[in-house]
Amino acid sequence: MLVPLCSFAAEGPQPTEQAQALATCHGRYTATVEHSRLVAVENDAAAMRRDLIEALMNTFLAERAGDRTFSIALMRNRVEARSEMRNLFSAATFGQDMRRQRLADGQIRRHLSACDALILGQDVRAF
Template sequence: MCLLFAVSTATVARAMPEQAVTLATCYGYYAAAVDHSRLDQGEHDGARMRRDLFEAMTNALVAEQATDRRLTISVTQTRVQARAQMRRLMRSAYFDADARRQRIALANIRRQLSACNAALLDRRYSGF
């Protein structure tokens, strides 16, 4: 599952476990989705719930590795970069004048959030 096709974390990804990259990225994506829902004054409890879940999972992973300060910094950088990327996509999807760019951005948003939803269902993250 490639969640980070546009998030430039090549050096961060080597230092971080794949699980940490995935959780931090999804946390950033859903943080941007919640921010966007505030702009359009919609109620997106599902996005809030997923953001909170990814936040809790990311925090738990970082707490397990509390002695590794580089991991904490890398997770924060990955989350911030993912959030910025999703905000750019949402800006293009909802405010761009070009209909083609809007469709492409919406498709990318759907693909990335679907990958995050699949990660929630993946056994690696459920603890079984």
């Protein structure tokens, strides 16, 4: 009988919705800062938000320091959100289709607005 390689990820309690939202926002703002550097635009506000979210996310990680499954789940969430935002930035900035550019730009704004709401302590169900 073959055991899936990722079966360990299902063990133990999974991160809370709030922890997942912080990881998602950290990934989104990391991609925003990276994109700002790519297009040579200073974006100190995005960098500050990213750093704040990272500090908040690190408190969740510190509370569960011995739980490798927990930290892997958060990092996976962060990496996936970062990848999604990078794709959106690519479409919004370098895409040839104007409609897709507008759609991607709108999605970027919605994602970052949801993260800003999280920072302000509002509902995290927008993720």
